[in-house]
Amino acid sequence: MNAIELKNVTFTYGKHMPGAVPALDDVSIQVKSGGITGLIGHTGSGKSTLVQMLNGLLKPDSGTVLLDGIDIWAEPKKIREVRFKAGLVMQYPEYQLFAETAAEDIAFGPRNMGLEGEELDRRVREAARFAGLSEEILGKSPFDLSGGQKRRVALAGVIAMSPKILILDEPAAGLDPEGRRDILGGVKRFSRESGTTVLIVSHSMEDMAMYCDDVIVMAHAKILMHRPTAEVFSRAEELAAVGLDVPLITRVAAALRKNGVDIGLDVYTVDYAADKILGML
């Protein structure tokens, strides 16, 4: 069964205003259970809108959103349960922290689910472990932490709800390479260990290449393609046409190919490229 399925979803912001352009135009996608899927697209292509469809923050004008085969709007009163099932980490989530300690903040979500006592404690610790937060950090005020640590507290706050689907909107934006690795590595470990389906929105092709099993490309409120990562990056020209890039190493591979050294078009990580080149020597 598909963890996420969108059927002909259309959505327009301020649809009563003259000249309103749809943010999602007849979008259909299917995301299998358990993997890490990337969502890329230029600014304004509808990525964030699509992401907010998945946990019911926005309601489609037409079409259906299915999680595990269940229409999330079948019972509008139970939309809160959908939010626990599809955990969403918004852009720059460090600005939503509010509690006295990092641990308290992480507990906000699970507490809203009605959890308390030992189970709550266990969830907080587990989530902190995935996010790479030490015991010491948990006891600090979130406002005393560094930017990267705050980001990881916010991530832990969503992981602690044990969502079946974890959605991250630009989780690594504005972080240094180490911060990116910390946060995305934690997400990957969480996904592999718990079997959670993950959807990552990102601008960074390198991150996509490194962490995603398959990639959805959006352009102009529509889905341009949804393919395994290698295949997406082998179609560099189509990506360039909608203002997107391929990873640097893929461009290197293309340049090598032009100059007579063909290591294939599906090269998108440095390690893989190194193996290929070594193999040819």
Place this chain on the structure above:
Amino acid sequence: MKSDITFGQYVGGDSLIHRLDPRVKILIALVYIVVIFLAKSVTAFALLTAAAAVFVLMTGIPPRLFFRAMRPLIFIIVFTAVINIFFMRGEHLLFEFHFIRVYREGIVNAFLIVLRILLLIVATSVFMTYTTTPLALTDALEQLLNPLKKLHVPVHEFSMMMTIALRFIPTLIDETQKIINAQTARGADFTSGGLLKRGRALIPILIPLFISAFRRADELATAMECRCYTGGEGRTRMNSLKSEPKDWVFFSTILLLGAAVVCLNLFFPVAAVKL
């Protein structure tokens, strides 16, 4: 939620009224308001209504937008009308039921007072909110209040504060929406429970909002200092305001309108009422 909050009602356009000097527009609006309060007779009100209609047409802004501006005041309008209809005493009794007495004077009075409120709304929308950007308004206000600097009133500082406040309203609305979304995504529930529970539910929104407002203020202060902002002393502007003859022609029109209203009050006091 975002679309429910309309602030800064400026409606773009390129009409004569849009292009008037904002300082003169403020003066015009002030005089116009005084003129509206001077009107006492039905004839004067008729003239003012006709004038208001002409101004509205001159702006080129769809008239329905002006009705929209009246909507928030509907309660006050109805309330004033009711008070006047039922509690105004006069000579021509129209209707009596127990202690309720409705006089013709009451109805006329109610009608004119409501008309006056509507005219006031149209006056301020036409000359200020709809045709002048908030920024131009604060700029103009600063210059109009400039003489107060002699009395050591920090006019520039007040105007800068107002400009900044106006500038950040949309930003903060945006920010609030984002925080609400983020907390909703974590299962926060703002719509159920008693007063206390709902009040408590606001904490996860208000704290991040305050923090971010302070952060923005701090960043803005740094950015302003980096650009050597030291207050109003000796500061020049990119768009200095210049009043042209057309501004003063328009201003005179309003003065004439005032004179006409006074004449109508005096010489054609049709159903002149206590207002």
